[in-house]
Amino acid sequence: MMTAPNHRPLLLKLMLITGGMFGFGYALVPLYDVFCDLTGLNGKTSSMAATADKAVADLKRQVTIEFLAKPDPKMPWLFQPQTRQIQVHPGEIKLVYYEAENPTQALMVAQAVPSVSPGQAALYFNKMECFCFQRQTLKAGEKLLMPLQFYVDPALPEQFSTITLSYTLYDVTQHSPAAQVAAVYQTGK
Known part of the structure; x- marks a missing residue:
């Protein structure tokens, strides 16, 4: 009898990647503003x-x-x-x-x-x-x-x-x- 494959580690990795992508997207605007302030890019x-x-x-x-x-x-x-x-x-x-x-x-x-x-x-x-x-x-x-x-x-x-x-x-x-x-x-x- 075959046992079902354990998908738990894959599911955990995918959830971490999704959370990281959401966090990066949330922080992108403030990071861009800081970058523009420091470099003068975009005329800011x-x-x-x-x-x-x-x-x-x-x-x-x-x-x-x-x-x-x-x-x-x-x-x-x-x-x-x-x-x-x-x-x-x-x-x-x-x-x-x-x-x-x-x-x-x-x-x-x-x-x-x-x-x-x-x-x-x-x-x-x-x-x-x-x-x-x-x-x-x-x-x-x-x-x-x-x-x-x-x-x-x-x-x-x-x-x-x-x-x-x-x-x-x-x-x-x-x-x-x-x-x-x-x-x-x-x-x-």
Whole structure:
């Protein structure tokens, strides 16, 4: 009489592989974000505030910084930079502003996502203060000036003479805690 083959070890291995694949898929987005932050790939800049303690302005060079803004097609806000282009010396701290207006009849919450072009220059574009570090809440008809303080690292390779900083503004009202939105609405802040 023949005994049935023992499939238990194979079943255990397949379950472990499936669990590992699920875990890898779950961790892929945060790992990609870390990789992009470290390498500057995909034009992503670090979401951490930079400091210019060691930066010394290189007065022999100038870099053109272009500012672009666009709302996501599903975002009804008006969104634009006050300044379209400036010349900076690497290491020099600059402050510019973006304007946002909520023309709707409802309170909305937005999040700006930056992108730097060329992508390799993202490693050298350092934001000290940026409206993109937190969500922006505007009541119906409200306008807001949003600051961006930055410097270009003096180690920026000579091949880069122009850097383009672009922000896309997304509606994240549904993804904001209802209590937070209600609190902002009640305090008028």
